[in-house]
Amino acid sequence: MTIASxxxxxxRFGNVQALDHVSFEIAEGEVLGLLGPNGAGKTTAIRTLAGLIGADSGQITLLGQPQDVGNIELKRxxxxxxxxxTVYEELTAEENLRFFGGLYGVKGEGLRRRIKETLAxxxxxxxxKKAPGKFSGGMQRRLNIACALIHSPKFLIMDEPTVGIDPQSRNYILxxxxxxxxxxxxxxxxxxYMEEVQAIASRIVIMDxxxxxxxxxxxxxxxRIQHEETVRITMANADDTLTERLRAIQDVKSVTRDGMRYTIxxxxxxxxxxxxxxxxxxxxAISDIITEKPTLEDVFLTLTGKKLRDQGVDS
Incomplete structure (x- = not known):
């Protein structure tokens, strides 16, 4: 059964076309990983799918119904x-869940039970009984997830849920x-984080x-890229021309640099x-060299010509 499509x-936003005839579907019970570099259109896709903004054209279906910005029952x-x-720091964790549960129409004994279940x-x-202002970043992220789960949704959208948290909290969320x-x-x-999607997604959609x-x-x-070979080298030191000289080698398709690590x-x-x-x-001097079979990161590099996290990287 298709849950969303x-x-x-x-x-469009003015002269910018944020989504260009985007098509994909999500089957019941799966984790669909959505990847793309900054500006790929992921957040816009999520906002239109969730009914926060309307599309200019095309069809969005959710739980068997056409998505509509004004469809409150569908949003529930x-x-x-x-x-x-997006939690309230002046409220306790329990009070945050009571507030968000009320927004979704969860009341009475059902809400009390869901608060207990979701916090666990x-x-x-x-x-x-503690206010999230005193929580670590990872705990705040987990409370943020709890607020999205309080009403037992059939479909959960998680947009960068592990940004800036410690590895332990990240593993807990996954x-x-x-x-x-x-x-x-x-x-x-x-x-x-490519490794997150690779670890939990049953299918993957890449946007650019x-x-x-x-x-x-x-x-x-x-x-799709089994016809390619990947070599990763780590340099003890290198001059600024190495990236271009590697790209000039015959049959090299792409070269990306992350510090002193080069992926060819x-x-x-x-x-x-x-x-x-x-x-x-x-x-x-070369300090390390690895030859590898294609990974999800290699697929992403080949298809987009970019790293998923491009900060400080020549691509």
């Missing part, structure tokens, strides 16, 4: 975890997502420049390993 959805079946923590689910049962799907919740998950450029399981996506993707059978080593050694 977008078909040829277009959304959606949980939205935003990039920003996100690991905050012992902090029910395990929570897995438990949610086992309980029947369908999840749309976006992240700038407002378009869907690839979709499928991890295996299906990596098979070449056509299969190119025999470029020796050429890469020769060029690199002319620039400085």
């Amino acid at each position: 977008m078909e040829n959805v277009v959304k 079946n959606i949980g939205l975890v935003t990039q920003e923590v 689910f996100v690991g905050l049962a012992d902090h029910a 395990e929570s997502v897995k438990r949610l799907t086992k309980q029947g919740t369908t999840v749309l998950y976006t992240s700038h 420049l407002g378009r869907v450029i690839a979709s499928g399981t991890l295996e299906e996506l990596t098979q 993707i070449s056509g299969s059978g190119s025999g470029n390993l020796n050429r890469v080593l020769t060029v690199a050694q002319q620039s400085g």
Whole structure:
């Protein structure tokens, strides 16, 4: 059963076309990972799918109904975890859940039960009477998720839910997502951490420049670039011309740099390993070299020409 779908959805903001005939669907009980560099259109896709803004054209269906900005009943079946923590710091964790539950029409004994269940689910049962202003960043993120779950939504949208938190809280959230799907919740998950999507997503959609450029399981996506070879080298030191000289090697498709680590993707059978080593050694000392099978990161680099997190990276 299809829980949500977008078909040829277009959304413009003035002269900017944020969504360019976007189409994808989400099946019941799956985690769909939505990836894309900054400006790809992910947040706009989420906002239109959730009914926060309208589309200019195309069709959006959610839980078997056409999505409509004014459809309050449909919104009650959606949980939205935003990039920003949107809890009230002056209220306790329990009071936050009571407030958000009330907004979704959960009342009385049902609300009291859900508050208890949801706090336990996100690991905050012992902090029910505490104000989130005193929480760590990871605990605030978990409360943010609890507020989106209080009404037992059938469809949960998680937009960058682990930004700026510690590894322990990140792992807790990822395990929570897995438990949610086992309980029947369908999840749309976006992240700038490739390894998160690779760990939990049953299918992946990659967007760039407002378009869907690839979709499928991890295996299906990596098979698209099985005709490529990846070499990763770490330099002890290197001059500023190394990136361009690596790109100039015959059959090299892309070169990305993250600090002193270079990722070189070449056509299969190119025999470029020796050429890469020769060029690199002319620039400085090599401290590490790895040859790898294609990963989700390689797929993303090949399809978009960018890293998912581009800060401080030559691409």
